Amino acid sequence: MYRLIASDMDETMLGAGHRLPAENVAALERLKELGVPFVPCSGRPYPSIVASFADVDPALFEGGYVISYNGAFINRWGDARPLISTTLDQPTADALYGFALERRQCVHAYTPSGRILIQFAPEAERRAIEGVAGVEFVDDGWRDLGFADGEPIVKILYMDPDFAQVKRLASEAAAAMPDLPIDITFSSNRYAECMPAGIDKGTGLAHLAAHLRIDVADTIGMGDSANDLALIRTAGLGVGVANATDDIRSACDVILDTDCEAGALAEVVARFIEPEHRAA
Incomplete structure (x- = not known):
């Protein structure tokens, strides 16, 4: 059973103009009901990631985590002090x-x-x-x-x-x-x-999964571009959105029918999370 979803932000979770589709908000609400954590995993800084969800009920992220700077930082949601941090010398x-x-x-x-x-x-x-x-x-x-x-x-x-x-x-x-x-x-x-060197979204996911005592095989990683490749390869299920670039498609276990504009997270929840919970 998949116990965590980690997703890129721009061109994956967010559409044009850095807009969060309504379908993804509904998917976040459903994940909260099911007890499956959603973890933003972005190249952006932590404050910028959090700001993208400013219009979303903060209760959806209580107890959650954020992977930022392509895996260089991991924060608890709501706490600007990182649990893990790496910088360039x-x-x-x-x-x-x-x-x-x-x-x-x-x-x-x-x-x-x-x-x-x-x-x-x-x-x-x-x-x-x-x-x-x-x-x-x-x-x-x-x-x-x-x-x-x-x-x-x-x-x-x-x-x-x-x-x-x-x-x-x-x-x-x-x-x-x-x-x-x-x-x-x-x-x-x-x-x-x-x-x-050695820092990417895949290492970020692996560190967080270990912290949460979740087998990384029980995670889903979503992305659209080359900086998501390590995330997609590390996760138990590597998912590319419909607008994924050609250079990552062969590494994906699944290419969605939905692109970043139409709420790709909703498709992931419907196809891979809901069936497991109905069967449980």
């Missing part, structure tokens, strides 16, 4: 930032407090992330990570509207800085995400 963060600075490439720097610091952002990127909690646009005159005000950096993103260029940037960064302790993944067809 400062020399690594400086090197990754310097790579973007040399190219004046749009770069995002994420801090433990939930700030998403963005430099060299084109107008389309500003529009795309409008309304995301924690976003701050940094003056292009900065030449170091001083704009983080001394906070550590959890991850660095390189952004380009041309996904082929994003992949080239990732390859160039890996070749130019081969000794950095990082792993690179991709999301939203426009980001290369530079993470502390």
